[in-house]
Amino acid sequence: MTQAAGQWARRIDPADVRELMTETNDGIIAVAGLALGLAGAEIGPFSAQLIVLISSVAGALSVFGVKLGEAMADREAHLAIAAEERRLMERSPDEEMTELADWFTGRGVSPQTARQVARELSAGDGLSAQLQLEYGIEQVTTRRSAWGAALRAGAAFLIGSLGPVLATLFVTSRWRTGYTLITAVLALTITSALLSALGRARFWSTTLRTLGIGLATLAGTFALGQLLA
Secondary structure, three states: OHHHHHHHHHHOOHHHHHHHHHHHHHHHHHHHHHHHHHHHOOOOHHHHHHHHHHHHHHHHHHHHHHHHHHHHHHHHHHHHHHHHHHHHHHHOHHHHHHHHHHHHHOOOOOHHHHHHHHHHHHHOOHHHHHHHHHHOOOOOOOHHHHHHHHHHHHHHHHHHHHHHHHHHHHOOHHHHHHHHHHHHHHHHHHHHHHHHHHOOOOHHHHHHHHHHHHHHHHHHHHHHHHHHO
């Protein structure tokens, strides 16, 4: 069981974990901050519950839309670059193979070895090699991956916002501020632990940084709400 869990963890891309935890933290801080701001402004319970619930859903939809637009823009750029590289490879394959060899030579590979590697890559999937080495594109973004990334981002925001939403919906007004703050701190600590375990980040530095930013934001929104009360 432990070995299987270790193999599963190694297959996870740390960059994907960091991105998802960022979206989750956004949901925690944004919605908890709004809830505390409403509490500071002494907004009535029903209005506060409605506003917080709507902000959670609207925030998730906004993150989904932004991520989808970003991923689709990446897809269009990748397709344009791939089409241009394909055209160049068909028009002047020797020049493109020389570019590959020069890329390896520039990183310390001997010219003879670099030429051999470039020849073998060009004989296989030369286009993928050109895209990865010249542009850093490991895989052209597909529609499926774009929608998947957008759905994951929106879901991460929504999951992060659940704690503040539940505190607003089910905790009495007298204790709502304290419970919202505690919920946010616990949630940010959990995301920091996940980030350190799967995203190759240091637990204490990540936790202290995340809590520092989160608490400063929550204190600011609560103070703003009191000023506007």
